[in-house]
Amino acid sequence: MRQATTGRPTITVIGGGFAGLTAAISCAEGGASVTLYEAHRSLGGRARTADGPYRTNEGPHALYNGGPHWTWLEQRGLLKPLAPLPPLQATRFRFHRDGALRRVPPAGLLKLRRYKNAPVDRDFFSWAASQEGEAAARAAAHYVGVATFHHDPGMLSAAFVQERLRRTTSFPPEAHYIRGGWCELIARMAEHARQLGVRIETGARVDALPEDGPVIVATHLESARTLLKDERLTWDSARTVLLDVALRSRRGDLFAISGIDFPGWIERFTAQDRSLAPHGEELLQCQVGIGPDENRADGIARAERLLDAGFPQWRERLTWRREALSLGRTGAVDLPGTTWRDRPAVERGDGVYLVGDQVAAPGVLSEVSFSSALEASTLALRSTRADRAAPYVPTSTSAGTGTNSSTSDTTEADGTVTTPHSGAS
Known part of the structure; x- marks a missing residue:
């Protein structure tokens, strides 16, 4: 049993991405003394934005205004500034079907x-x-x-x-964009957390759970599996090739291309945010899912087919290029016969809670991380109260079993130095 506390409760959050910061803020708002440990030297997790002239996110990112996180961020003054898509750019959306670009699906x-x-x-x-x-x-x-x-x-x-x-496919579209990249949202959340009294330690890898109160684990599922020594912490995700390119600007460039012949997506993020690339250049981010028997080259070839169709002379206009293979880092996917309720549960027992985009919480994309973080913070705060000895009644987002047999097969490399409090992010 995790050590009981008197006075102001102590809660530890391991992982400083979107989910971890959401949990830390929520726990601090509930009156807890919160310490957040992040293994990397910078916060953000998969919401990091690259430094330098080409400010890429880890693959195409958008924030959907139909999710619960939108109002929560807005109420705390953390949502804006956004980068609205100009109406003219919105008309430059195409569907790649039968080898050609179409204006309508x-x-x-x-x-x-x-x-x-x-x-x-x-x-x-x-x-x-x-x-x-x-x-x-x-x-x-x-x-x-x-x-x-x-x-x-x-x-x-x-x-x-x-x-x-x-x-x-909702109209008006739910997708919105954080001006300057997702790192700006993370920076606002981190500053808000500090103002609430959250202690944030970066470069701090945790390899043993603290015993002074509830712990919220907000890491990649594979890292959580190692930290918690629980082989049940697995769930299906995707294998995705990411291709980022910068091109010299050309009048009339498309905003986005959706693959209909095959799953794939290209988005020109400088259409709504000129700060993401140097003057006179455009920043495009592409993602293409690949099967278990395919490799990076297969995905790159398909991404280049979309570029060939939608961005004339893109090779001659190329000023920068980056490729990556994302394994198990794009959120949960549910196979037939399963729902989000079957994913690894938020409530792990003995004062430990699990959050992230592959756990038992509803929503699309980052909404899963957000909803699980709110659930975990509610349960953690409840466990610190005088009546915490009362029988626990599971809520909807803590009902998962996590018995799916598949597993994600990589985590982001980390070069930080282990500290006495050390954990993965």
Whole structure:
């Protein structure tokens, strides 16, 4: 049993990304004394933004205003400034279908988005094909690659994919952009946390759980599995090739291309935020899911097909390029027969709580991290109260079992020095 505290409760957060900072702020607002440990020298996790002239996020990033984090950030003055997309740029969106660029999506895709619900126990492709035909099902599945980063979204749970189809095709669009990159949001959250009294230690890798109060583990799932010595902490995710390029500006460049022939996405982030690249250059970020038997070159080839279709003479205009393979770092995907409730539970027992984008919490993309962080902070604060001996009643986001057999196969490399409090981020 974790040591009880008297007076102001003590809560430890391990991991300084979006989820960890959300948890730290929430616990501090609840009256706790909070210490946050981050293994890297900078905060942010997968919400980091690269330094230097090309300010890339780790793959295409957007903040959806239909999620619960939007209001929470706005209420605390942490949301703005945003980088609104100019109306003219919004018209420069294309769909790559049958080898060519189209201004409108396939009609069947739009018909499918009208379905509010889809079955959990069927794969998306077979269910969607039974509703609107195979062509519509394939188009919708490939389009949803924008929010799943997966090579074959059609094989995933119909309920999981349909939720993402409806969210990513809503009008007006839910996607919004943080001016200056996601690091700016992280910086605002960190400063707010410090103002609330949160002690933040970077370069501090934790390899043993502290015993002076509840602990919220806000790391990559593989790092949490090692730290907690719990092999049940696994869940499916995607393998995704990331290609970032900077091009000399050309009038009329497209804003975004969605892959319909295959799952893929390209977005020109300087369309809404000129601060992300030097004057006279455009910053594009591409992502393409790849299958278990494919390699980085396969994904790069498909990404370059989209560039060839939408950005004339891009090779001659190229000023900078970076490639990466993201393994298990793009959030949970749910196979047929599973939902978010089946992922590893937030409540781990003995005062330990797990948060992140692969745990038992609802939402799309970063919303999973946010919702799990709020759940964990609520449970951690509750456990420190005088009535914490009362029987624990699980809430919806702490009900996961985490018995899925797959696992993500990499974590971000870390070169920080171990400290006495040391943990992964």
